[in-house]
Amino acid sequence: MKFQFAKSILNSLALGVLLGLAQTAFAEVAAPGNYRIDPAHTTVLFTVNHLGTSELTGRFNVVEGNFVIGPNQAPGVDVSIKTASVDTNHDKRDAHLRSPDFLNSKQYPVMRFVSDKVSYDKQGxxxxxxxxxxxxxxxxxxxLALSSVGAGKDPWGGYRAGFNATTTLKRSDFGMNFMPGGIGNEITVTLNIEAIKE
Amino acid sequence: MSPYLTLIIQGIILPIGVSGLLLWLGPTRDGYRVAGNALAWLLAYGWITGFPAIPPKEAVDWLWLLLVASYAVCHITQHHARWLPLTLILAGTLTAVVWPVLYYQPSAAVAGELVILVIAGSFLFRRAEQAVSVAPAFTLSINAGGLAIASALGGSLLVGQLLTALAAVTGVYALAEIASRLHRTPFSTQQVLVFLPLYLALLGIARVYAELPLASAALLLASPVIGIRVRWRHSWLISLILSAGAVGLLLLNGDNTAYY
Structure with missing residues (x-):
């Protein structure tokens, strides 16, 4: 019994040390270079008003892309999101969002963000x-407003960097005008990105 | 204004109001009635879609062109064969509507369904005179109503609303047919020929873009075809059964919880 208890404490300590080390490793400034978005650790969220009474949050499950970071690098960001991967935890609503009423996923299967200008702070x-x-x-x-979450080596020998990006869009600017009274015009988009340096 | 009230005014009250005024107070000449009814639907369409893109970009943007082209063909070729130009117009519209889908994902099944829709359209345009003997407005409003419910349940409230507007425009004439116990109809062959292509195009859009299941789509295509083919004063009953069957299938296979 005592042996089990000691083992449990040792395990907790080891995990704490590992997590501490990992946190230290991922607190650094992202190294300049080319990065590929890791879809398994990237989330694209959106929030929109419903009937003026509540905020609904959904996500897009299929995202891919790459980017270049570093003040002295030629900037380049290219992110593609499959519109049919919209997921609001309600099948009927997802079908409605994919329909011609909103995203029209059959005709416009991909939304794409391409950036050629990145602003940096004093720390780079x-x-x-x-x-x-x-x-x-x-x-x-x-x-998009960008904040760096962390960067550093991963346990498999690669190098990762994480960012959160947010922006607010007007769906009417993109020709999605249906049900203006029921569904808000402004959509807050948040991308929690983890990327692997290539 | 409540968004739901807006949907009802756009899709039901406006087209019924305009179409009803035209029927009871407007000119008796059929040509004006056809133009007025087309205008009633176009007003609702413009309001629902927030005015379509010109040139057309999305599937629903083609519908006003289809309606105007169908009207123009019927107006120009009043006593001649109209089925061929109408079939070509329907084929052209459906090809334009389905093209973006085939461009990204070529599919023999989608192309096949397109061909079936055009063949059915051709058959219906040839038999349009026959339709007038079987309460065409009542039959068409049942079909449009059934497809409206199926589209709304299947995924697109927008397509459902456009169909509701079609059901409302034809529904006014259906009331006149019912009032005469289905013995007479103020809904002429010309009206049938103007609105049938619209119904078929909306069926195609619902199938391709709004995830309307194949079985329901097949029933909603068979509904006007059989309804017009069968020479029986109450063939609207066949349309009602088939349309109800299409909606019933959706309800049986889907999640019935309210969403909108």
């Missing part, structure tokens, strides 16, 4: 992205 961390979003057959300029 990217703080905002400026580019063009193609969605629902329309291409409009969009800026």
């Amino acid at each position: 961390q990217p703080v905002s992205l400026h580019g063009k979003l193609s969605l629902h057959g329309e291409t409009k300029p969009v800026s």
Whole structure:
């Protein structure tokens, strides 16, 4: 019994040390270079008002892309999201969002953000992205506020960096005008991105 | 205004109001009635879609062109064979509507369904005169109503609303048919020929873009075809059974919880 208890404490300590080390490793500034988005650890969320009474959050489950970071690097961000992967935890609502009423996923299967301008702070961390979003057959300029979460080596010998990016879009700007009274025009989009350095 | 009230005004009250006024107070000449009814639907369509893109970008953007082209053909070729130009117009519209889907994902099944829709359309346009003997407005409003419910349940409230507007426009004439105990109809062959292509195009859009299941789509295509083929004053009953069957299948296979 005592042996089990001691083993449990040792395990907890070891886990704490590992987590501490990992946190230290991932607190650094992301190294300049080319990165590929890791879809398994990237989340694309959106929030929209419903009937003026509540906020509904959904996600897109299929995302891919790559980007270049570093103040002295030629900037480049290219992120594609499959519109049919919309998921609001309600099958009927998802079918409705995929339909011609909103995303029209059959005709516009991909939304794509391409940026060629990145702003950096004094520490060399990217703080905002400026580019063009193609969605629902329309291409409009969009800026995303960017915050760095961490960067460092992963347990498999690779190098990862994480960012959170947020922006607010008007769906009417992208030709999605259906049900203006029921569903809000402004949509907050958040991307929690983890990327692997190539 | 409540968004649900807006949906009802756009899809039901406006087209019924305009179409009803035309029927009871407007000119008796059929040509004006056809134009008025087309205008009633176009007003609702413009309001529902927030005005379509010109040139058309999405499937529903083609519908006003289809309606105008169908009307123009019927107006120009009043006493001649109209089924061929109408079939070509329907084929062209459906090809334009389905093209983006085939572009990203070529599919023999989708192309096959397109061909079946065009063949059915051709058959219906040839038999349009026959339809007038079987309460066409009542039959068409049943079909459009059934497809509206199926589209709304299947995924697209927008397509459902456009069909509701079609059911409302034809529904006014259906009331006149019912009032005469289905012995007479103020809904002419010309009206049938203008609105049938619209119904078929909306069926195609619901099938391709709004995830309307094949079985329901097949019943909703068979509904006007059989309804017109059968020479029986109450063949609207066949349309009612088939349309109800299409909706019933959706309800049986799907999640019945309210969403909208």
